[in-house]
Amino acid sequence: MKAYYFHGSNGEKVVTEDIPPNLEELAQEKRRELVEVVSEVDDKLAELFLSDEPISATDLEEAIRRATVARKFVPVFMGSAFKNKGIQPLLDGVLSYLPCPTEVSNHALDQSKNEEKVTLTGSPAGPLVALAFKLEEGRFGQLTYLRIYEGIIKKGDFIININTGKKVKVPRLVRMHSNEMEDIQQAHAGQIVAVFGVDCASGDTFTDGSVRYTMTSMSVPEPVMSLAISAVSKDSGGNFSKALNRFQKEDPTFRVGLDPESGQTIISGMGELHLDIYVERMRREYKVDATVGKPRVNFRETITQRAEFDYLHKKQSGGQGQYGRVIGYVEPLPPGSGAKFEFENMLVGQAIPSNFVPAIEKGFKEAANSGSLIGHPVENIRIVLTDGASHAVDSSELAFKLAAIYAFRQCYTTAKPVILEPVMLVELKFPTEFQGSVTGDINKRKGMIVGNDQEGDDCVITAHVPLNNMFGYSTALRSMTQGKGEFTMEYLEHSQVSQDVQTQLVNAYKATKATD
Structure with missing residues (x-):
């Protein structure tokens, strides 16, 4: 074992020295702990550990790799991105412990066979299958990051966007090194490259035309919440439109529309936080301050x-x-x-x-x-x-x-029309001592608890709750659990509202129409 020191303004000079005497004992103890934890998830290391044989650095590294590839162990590295310390060991760890493309099985969905699952070989000899997973506004237009799952992509090739059916040419192919680009002529399965001048959205799949595979499902859930949004300053109208267009390309669940009655721009998404993030990104990345209206739930009839x-x-x-x-x-x-x-x-x-x-x-x-x-x-x-x-x-x-x-x-x-409201699948995790107040609050919000589990000292509850009753829930949960509770929420379905809720909604609608 060695001690690593990071010198230079960006931590670029890595100096390896012996561990200081005052930390030697602690380091040995922590290594023993690491060996013990890894031997619980790796049989080969467990045999060496139980027979009290010396465990070399190579034995430990191989065991960590096996356990990580099998998803039984997660290595954690110490460092600081702000000060650029510990970056080099982290990158070495990516090479040492994470699987190479041929060691993991990836599945595509065959659109010509009703989204039937197809296992990709990860071989350069197969048909091209590549996923656009990230978009970036570069100096030369849209820069699209592609992860190649199978086959080879070459500069000048024609590739087909399966999601839109468009045939596009690859004008320029680059390999990214942080913010520097290296022009390349071709790339094969397992590599991540970037292309210029290809108009697409995040999550689109490209092939050479011989197969109709997509890496992600073509069915996108309907948005469940809407907000009226407008730019504070009239001068920032150009950037405002540019931001909304880019966000729609990045995220298929983010929609932009125009209210025909009020003429307002309406943004729709999968929840309160989802839309808040885009409003914040607009301010930070495009310097556009926007005013937003009250969130509106997307009911159906x-x-x-x-x-x-x-x-x-x-x-x-x-x-x-x-x-x-x-x-x-x-x-x-x-x-x-x-x-x-x-x-x-x-x-x-x-x-x-x-x-x-x-x-x-x-x-x-x-x-x-x-x-x-x-x-x-x-x-x-x-x-x-x-x-x-x-x-x-x-x-x-x-x-x-x-x-x-x-x-x-x-x-x-x-x-006999009825109103349907979006119901969310909510998963809560909080210390058991707060179970009474949290479940009481879920019932008050007309939620239906469908699962109740224990994870150590924490209680995990799964519930179906109407979205209309979930506004401001993060604040309520924090105050109920002294900041120790957390929750995740995703769209489940639209289901019929109760008669009293329907009457309230109809009366509120009539009142707003009367004032208009």
Whole structure:
């Protein structure tokens, strides 16, 4: 064993000396502890340890590597990134203890076979499969970091973005050394490289076109929370748009939209903290101060029973009028159907000319964007068109589109609509002594506890809690547990709200519409 000293302004001069006499005993004791811990997860080292044979540095290093690759042991290095001390041993540790690409099995999802799992060989001889895992704004435009899982990528090659279907050329291929770039002609499986001039989003997968593999699932969860956001200064409008565009590329769960009624920019994401981070990044990286509105939960509406519609849209106002009649029914989609909106044309004969049917579907889709209960989108709905009527002169696409919109509104209340709210899967970890107050608080927030485990002195609770009741929960949990509690939260599903909550939401919506 040796003592390491880091000299120079950036800790670049590593000096190795003997351990000072006053620390020798402590170092030996800590080494014994390390051997003991590693021998618990590595059989080969355990044999040497139990038979009291001397354990060399090589034996210990090999055992640490085996246990780390098997994910039974996590090596921890001491150091300071701020002062650049301990960086060299850490990098040596990456080489010594972490697995090389051929020692781990990676899986891709075959998009041509309904996301079936495929094991990648990690061989340069296979078809190219590379993942864009990080985007950076460089001096020469977007710099995309790629991790190559299989095959070879060459400068000048054409590669296909499986997520978008676009074919792009690799104009420049570089290997990154901290913030310095080294131009290279090709790279193979196991390497991390960067490319310029490739327009893509974080998480996109590139192949050579011979396979349709993606490294991440194509299904992105719907955002559960929205915020109105605007730049404080009008001068920073350019940077404001640039930041939002970049964040959308980096993170597929981050969405940006425009509220058609208020004209405000709305950002949506997976929770309060998720959106807070982007607002902070905008201020730090783009120097844009933004004002944010009150968080808004993304509710949904749906129907619970079948309802018939028969609506005639007729308007005469000098010249060509408007005429369109639609007859049919709406019904809820069966649970687990996957689709959120279905339109079925069951017209017999030519009661409505076929060229007007797409306009009718468009009208129903537009109407389903805003339910009459609280103005949120309507989901899990099937609309069936069975009959109708048209006029030789006055019928038009607009007339049938409006007929569909009014028909939907007419039958919506008869279909007994309900409100769906996002429910989160919440995992809490806190000292057992606070169990009573934490579980009481979860119940107060209308949460349902589905799991309760013990981890040492800590209690681990899993619960399903409506997102609308989780605002400011991190502060509440800290105060209940004297700062010792922690929680994670992820989207689970949209489920029906209770009748009293529905009445509250409908009344609040009516009140805001009245003030507008």
